[in-house]
């Protein structure tokens with residue numbers, strides 16, 4: 481990027497000087513007209529001499545820049561190529577609050593402006609945080625017959641069909657299977673999930689889209705995607721890491737080629753810059769969210 485800018489500057493600085501030199505030496509007709517004006521003659525005669533040094537130094541800059549540009553142009557040589565997503569990217573730490581803010585503060589400073597934020601300890605007061613375990617979930621009578629959606633690959637691949645099975649069966653097998661649960665929170669578990677404080681006002685509650693539950697034995701990876709809604713994601717056990725892209729900043733550069741899913745076909749473990757060159761140039765926002773924390777993910781981030 482830098483080199484392209486330098487070259488543009490060099491050329492625009494140099495063009496007038498080069499033209500004048502040409503005119504002075506190779507265009508007698510022009511020269512003849514200009515001879516009528518003594519001040520132009522003076523400048524034609526002196527300028528080329530003064531310019532010789534600068535031209536040579538500019539040319540050296542141009543040549544070295546072009547050499548570096550050749551390296552830059554081959555995305556397979558860029559740092560981080562075929563490595564996990566954002567492995568060499570600049571990471572911007574997502575900001576944190578040490579509890580949930582009021583709805584006013586949340587909407588003014590975060591939701592309305594599209595600013596992600598971690599609410600440390602925000603979910604510690606949820607019954608789910610203290611109650612839920614494999615043993616507890618298996619012991620609920622309804623878990624025997626409530627059907628839940630299960631993705632059959634921990635590395636998300638939205639082209640695979642989802643399975644359904646009773647919640648109890650999933651809890652019995654997920655630690656030893658390459659699968660994870662993603663489903664609407666079953667009715668009888670909803671009492672354990674409180675409405676986050678920032679969302680506790682009628683206007684918001686009336687506009688809630690869904691309340692989803694994820695369960696995985698670890699090592700789950702999602703595709704690079706965005707959602708058409710604001711999200712608050714709370715962790716009750718384990719840890720989840722988020723890499724986020726600023727939608728306002730990159731909406732024209734990052735193209736989600738799987739349009740219907742709002743997802744990108746990039747392999748998040750092995751990012752091919754020759755296919756997705758813009759992913760080498762973006763800054764990612766990063767957050768590590770632990771049990772008891774929640775995070776706000778802005779619309780389309």
Ligand SMILES: *[C@@H]1O[C@H](CO)[C@@H](O)[C@H](O)[C@H]1NC(C)=O
Pocket residue numbers: 594595596726727728729
């Ligand atoms: C996202 O990008 C826009 C445009 O560059 C910028 O104004 C805004 O501050 C960025 N948001 C965050 C949270 O960095």
